[in-house]
Amino acid sequence: MLQILVSWKLFSIFLILANLGVFQFGQSETAPNYSFVEESTSAPPISYYDYIIVGGGTAGCPLAATLSESANVLVLERGGSPYVIKPTTKTDQVNFLTAVLDASLAQPFISEDGVLSHRARVLGGGTVFNAGFYSHAETEFVREAGLDESLVNDSYRWVEKKLVFEPPVLQWQSAVRDGLLEAGVLPYNGFTYDHIYGTKIGASIFDKDGHRHSAADLLEYANPNNIKVYLHATVPKILLTTGSRPKAEGVIFEDAKGIKHKALLKDSKSEIIVAAGAMGSPQLLMLSGVGPANQLEPLGIDVVIDQPMVGQGMADNPLNGLIIPSPLPVEISLVSLVGITQSGNYIEAGSGLNLAPSWIGWISNNLANFLNQTVKFNNIGSTLNTRLKGGIIIEKVKGPISKGNLELKSTNPNDTPKVKFNYFQAPEDLRKCVQGMETVINIVNSKAFSIFRYEIMSTQDLLNLVAALPLNLRPRHLNTAISLEQFCIDTVMTLWHYHGGCQVGKVVDQNYRVLGVDGLRVIDGSTFNFSPGTNPQATVMMLGRYMGVRILQDRHS
Known part of the structure; x- marks a missing residue:
């Protein structure tokens, strides 16, 4: 029990520090009234569909809305x-931590590397509690994926009409922007969706x-007569089915009461599409008998295809960074800008850290210790206002x-x-991290x-501060804050941009069909060889729309 409590405490700290408490949670003020969204307890024992999508997340929602146009x-x-939540997890900044730690929305886990993370468990997926930043993929990603550029742009616009906005750039963000320019992250490109240096x-x-x-808002595009969620x-x-050429026939699903239901495909044109994310999609393939036989057989899973x-x-x-206490008040700001460096780093920022009172006290007390000063940082926070300045x-x-x-x-x-991600x-990855941290330090010194x-606070003091925080479960070293290499290794965190597990050319083909299985596709970040753009949510939503259009075109051709 103690271990669980410690893990939860560390996980809480991680979420606070990774997101700064600045990212609001949940839904827009006016929630859509989806007549087609129901609890699974209302499902019939057996039902039939043209398309069955497992996972109503970042890719699944736009995919489903598109397919429902004519299937x-x-x-x-x-x-x-995400539209029916407790008052304590209402969509405001003050309640951010409470919302993210709601286990019904985000399932925490610890990677084998000792890095704390979570996976989405809510309609809309990670878009319901991520940092909100929206930026297109680089041209290289579109080219390597073999995607039609015209349809890619149309699909991005389809998403953007519903849920994308130009953010404000206030004092903190402006200072970071100008600091990036001083640090040589040039040119200044203004407001743009494009991924450019x-x-x-x-x-x-x-x-x-x-x-x-969130991506759940994209279900407003759906034909309500053709969709059930x-x-x-x-x-x-x-x-x-088993045999020389397996075929997907349907799925079994369990409702909240543990009662099993079957959903089956209607005909030979029908498909099952897995959109359960980088963790869930490879997991479901394995549970279904598609995966490495040497892993499945010991668990008693019947192997349909030995797919190593x-x-x-x-x-x-990997993510690393600095926490910077401020002598001036700061706004609560979202990530609204990015520095895309030639050395292979993305630099982002936020302000208005929302901490528990005990952690405000910890930082306030320990800042003086780190600096070997008797100075009291009383304005860092207070028991009445726990938002770190x-x-x-x-x-x-x-x-x-x-x-x-x-x-x-x-x-x-x-x-x-x-x-295990093997951070x-x-x-080369470690070299990039060091270069990225050098850029961060140059911004702070700008x-x-x-x-x-x-x-009175040097950048070395800031490194010492971060190095002392229990950001993950990895071992600490004496030279963590002396060597930037060791700092990167010891203080690594995640921004939840994990990917892989069902990669194109290895598990699925360029149309995202599972190799060796008919009637089965995977469409989500698990198919990526690298994470697109600075932040992947725009491209994952685009891909859901894109493949929905392509699948319907194939169906009606």
Whole structure:
């Protein structure tokens, strides 16, 4: 029990520090009234559909809305609705931490690397509690994926009409922007969706009033007569025929009461599409008998196809950064800009850290110790206002080259699989992190950012502060804050941009069909060889729309 409590405490700290408490949670003020969204307990024992989508997340929602234009669609989401939440998790900034720690919305796990993370468990997926930043993929991603550029642009616009906005750039963000330019992250590209070198303002899924919009809002595009969404519907298995050429026939799903239901495909044109994310999609393939035989057989899973590449190529973009207490008040700001460096880093920032009172006290007390000063930082926070006066500047490594793998823990679909990302296993990734941290330090030392710096605090003091925080479960070293290499290794965190496990060319083909199985596709971030753009949500939503259009074109051709 103590270990669980410690893990939860560390996980809480991680979420606070990774997001600064600045990202609002949940839904827009006016929630859509979806007549087609129901609890899975209302599902009939057997039903039939043209398309069955497992996962109503970032890719699943736009995919389902598109397919429903001219086909009968079922969405099975293991979580609940983002529009029906407790008052304590209402969509405001003050309640951010309470919202993210609601286990019904985000399932925490710890990677085998000792890094704390979570996976979405709500309609709308990670867009319901991510940082909100919206930016297109680089041209390289579109080209390597073999996507039609015209349809890609149309699909982005389809998403943007519903839930994308230009964010405000207030004092903290402006100082970071100008600091990036001083640090040589040039040119300044202004506001743009495009992924181009230099410093730019990106878009956001938060509107001008600060209310979050999510992929679930894209279901407003759906034909309500052609779609059914079941909540709290857990899929333990895809039903596959056996033989020389297996075919998907349907799925079994369990409702909140543990009662099993069947959803079956209507005809030979019908398909099952897995959109359960980088963790859930390879997990479900394995549970269904498509995966490495040497892993499945010991768990008693009947092997339909021995596919050793399922669960391989798992990667996560490592994140490191500095927390900067400020002598001046700071606004609560979302990530609204990014520096895209030539060295392979993305630099982002936020302000208005929302901490528990005990942690405000910890930082306030320990700042003096780190500085070997008797100075009291009474204005860092108070028992009445637990929002830290300051913010964070982070760097994320592009790529990365380092890869890991995912394995089942059990046959229980509710258990998060074992996953190892092998952060910084490749020396090139570590070199990029050091360069990224050097850029962060240059921003902090810039003239533009000086108004948000305590003169008595050096960047080494800031490194010491971060190095002392229990950001993950990895071992600490004496030289953590002396060597930037060791700092990167010891203080690595995640921005939840993990990908891989069902990669194109290894598990699925370029049309996202599972190799060796008819009537089965995977469409989500698990198919990526690298995370698109600075933040992947725009491209994942685009891909859902894109493939929905392509599938309908094929169906009617």
